[in-house]
Amino acid sequence: MQLYLPIADIPVNVFLILAMGAAVGFVSGMFGIGGGFLMTPLLIFIGIAPAVAVASVASHIAASSFSGAISYWRRRAIDPLLAAVLLTGGTIGTAMGVWTFTYLRSLGQLDLMIALSYVILLSTVGGLMFWEGLRAMLRVRRGGAVMLRKPGSHGWIHGLPLKMRFKRSKIYLSVIPVVVVGLVIGFIGAIMGIGGGFILVPLMIYLLRVPTATVIGTSMVLTLVTMVFATMLHAMTNHLVDAVLALILMIGGVTGAQFGARAGQKIRGEHLRLLLGLLVLAVGIRFAIELVIQPQDLFSIRESGGGGPP
């Protein structure tokens, strides 16, 4: 069934978009991430303008993280105070991200920046995850103890002032690194059309030493709010949010996520990290190839000025 997307300005097959939403939803449910880093590239590959893809996926991630956040809230696995501090940074970061997005778009270098940031971020994060997963797997195979957190080790992070007690997470931490982490995630989220869960979770675990019990739920709250905010800002400044596209993605995504979550429980943690690392790395490499090989067409046309799609 063909459907015309009002903002993306192209006709698409509804079932293709639904299937993509479900597939990405499955992966995101399995790994407990938003899946934006898969969704945005997929949309770009089927011919949707990168700017529209980034802006529309923001609302899709808002939907999936909201349903996730609700179930974590029921299980009391969210630290409200930590979420609030993260959000302070997240909101500023998102606003800066949308502003940068608009600026790059006026320069005509937005597509390049989206592609470049995907290459750099995904290959780095994917490579690290893969490496970490591989090492953990080897350790388990050798029968050694898995040590994710060295007890009693205090990095420079813990020497910072403005300390605060986050009761539910049972940590005593300076607000500065928390705000900075939120800011970074909000910024890259707005530019790349990702929730940033796959970066945020490792950052919270390894950098902020947040216990795993509250990590995913709290990160989902941050993702939710930054993505709602990003949707609003993208809609107001660039008029690029395709609500029809977003709705189809959401329906596919939330359904797929349920099955993904069930599948994820059957796989061992280090295997899961290894797989996720491989997946992230693959998307990064896909973008790198796109940049390096000669494009089929060296020329491109964009309407300049006015509100229409770029």
Next chain:
Amino acid sequence: MPVRVKRTRPNRNLATPFAILGLLSAVLAGAPARAERLIVSVSNHRVTVTPNYSGGELVLFGSVEKDATAPPGRGSYDLVVTVSGPRADMVTRRKERRFGIWINTDSRQFLQVPGYLALFANRPFDEIASAEVQRRQQLGLNNVLLMQRVGPDFADVVPNDAFRSAFVRLRSEHGLYREATSAVTFLTPTLFRTGIPLPAEVPIGIYTVEIKLFSDGALVTKTETAFEIVKVGFEQFVATTARQDGLIYGLVTAFMALMTGWMASIVFRKD
């Protein structure tokens, strides 16, 4: 790496002299040619595009009316139909390899060029008129005026300019620019018709149709008609709202996202 040779012809196509030229030729051609009159109509003056629109076709009908003053020797007519859609500024960008990756480097701005442009004729333009007349009457995609910002100048460039030909090629690939020299059919020596294909991604707005009648390589008369393409239905409502009320649109989209997420958590609740 292709080196671009800018071969502009300044002043050749600057708007003012061109308009005067056009006016002059119309007056000159029009004076003795009161003898023929073109009567045309399109099959539909208001085309509505629905969400599942996948392209369509309009039909242009017309006839050449001759009165007693028409030169009797004038037997065969040639017809050129130019359909141009709503105008907009566009930018054509070219990628080049820098630091090992392909990035947009050079660009050219096209000013107020038609979003849709189609040129139809009953036979090749070369057979209809001389190169000079073709250029003056803008017959064919190579001769249509596409105003560009070239450095500090506003001009059209030679047809084989890299940016201009890439622009025409890309638009043609989407079915938005086209040229067909056998699309106009004369049903009788004076009665003609042609189809105007409209692709799925046809821009909305007012379209002008210019019909020029040629005989023996010279313009005899011309006339104009127009049609409108409007998008209707939910999708158009969405597009308009997104552009005009960004705040409300954003709020509704965000609310929709939250509702979908909430519904999902209820539907799939395990406990």
